[in-house]
Amino acid sequence: MTILNAVASTLSRHTRYLDNELHTIGGLVRPGDVCLDVGSAAGLYSRTLSDLVGPTGLVHSVEPLSFGHPFWSRVLGARRRGNVRHHAVALGARPGRAAMRVPYTAGGPATSRSFLDWQSRGLGSNAEFDRHEDVLVEVSTVDELVARERLDRLDFVKIDVEGGELHVLHGATATLERFRPAMFIEIEARHTERYAYSPGDVVEWLAARGYTMYTWQRGWTPAERVCAHTNNYLFRSRAARDSR
Template sequence: MTILNAVANTLSRHTRYLDNELHTIGGLVRPGDVCLDVGSAAGLYSRTLSDLVGPAGLVHSVEPLSFGHPFWSRVLGARRRGNVRHHAVALGAQPGRAAMRVPYTASGPATSRSFLGRESRGLGSTAEFVRHEDVVVEVSTVDALVAEAGLERLDFVKIDVEGGELHVLHGAARTVERFRPAMFIEIEERHTARYDHSPGDVVAWLTARGYTMYTWQRGWVPAERVCPHTNNYLFRSS
């Protein structure tokens, strides 16, 4: 384990600065696995996955906003790793071009809270910010990315797209059916509210395809519904 990953694991276990479940990824991903990080931001998860899969594995890191988190992107260096492939696109239900709505604070863009404006209704959870700017990006689908990359396996998928998780899944239907990857998904009602679906719709889409949802409680345990005090959920094929 690298020093950076050791620090990240410690922060995720004992502070609120990082996802509490980050340190659990080591039990879900093995050397040689192929992973997809949707909404990779500065690359923290991509870096962690890169270390876990090793030289025999591969991580596809997806982040449409190249100007987000410049300092931490350099420090983490995920995109420079030999087993990481970066894709500067957004992923959704259909390909095309659309605007990423980027909220701004007084000190600059809060790119980690940006979201794909297509099919959204208003600002939702980013209404608190002083202003927003639209950045037009290319939009693809998981199915198209998998086909273009020529993937013959996909073992693990992480999705964090500020409420658009169901749209990403809609664009991944063939991939999910073919590979049955484990999926680590952020689901928050405050984010999904800007779209025409609820957290329950995300869960229903996956359970209808034979997945079981788990939440972290000193171990991954089955969960029936999304909890207001939990953000990240693991889905595994039954």
């Protein structure tokens, strides 16, 4: 583990600035794995995954907004790594073009709270921001990306798309059936409500496809529903667990 990733791991354990579960990724990803980081932002997860999969592995890092987090993108340097491929698109339920709604504060764009406007119903949780700008982006799907990159395996997927998780999963149906990757997904009711579905709908959709949900409680523990005290959940397929 690099010094940068060691610091990130420590911060995730002991502060509110990074996901509490970031330090657990090392137990889920192996050297040689192929990973997909959907909503990579500055590249923190992509950088961590890059170190974990090593020179024989590969990380596909997906982030449609090129102007987000310029300082941390340079510091982390995930896109410059030899085992990271960057995709400047949004992922959703079907390919095309759509607007990313980017909220602004007095300090500039809050790109980490941007969301894809396709089938959204208002601002939802982003109503707290006074101003938004729409940025037109290319939209693809996980299935389309997998086919285009000719992937013959996919071991781990991280999804952080501010409420559009179910749409990303709908566009990944064939990939999930074929590869059964472990998935680390941020799910919050305040974000999903803008798309008129609930966190429970995400859980039920994955459960119907043989996935079990886990929350981090000093170890990954099976859970039946999304809880108020955490935002990030691990989903694993029984078939994939038995084979690894």
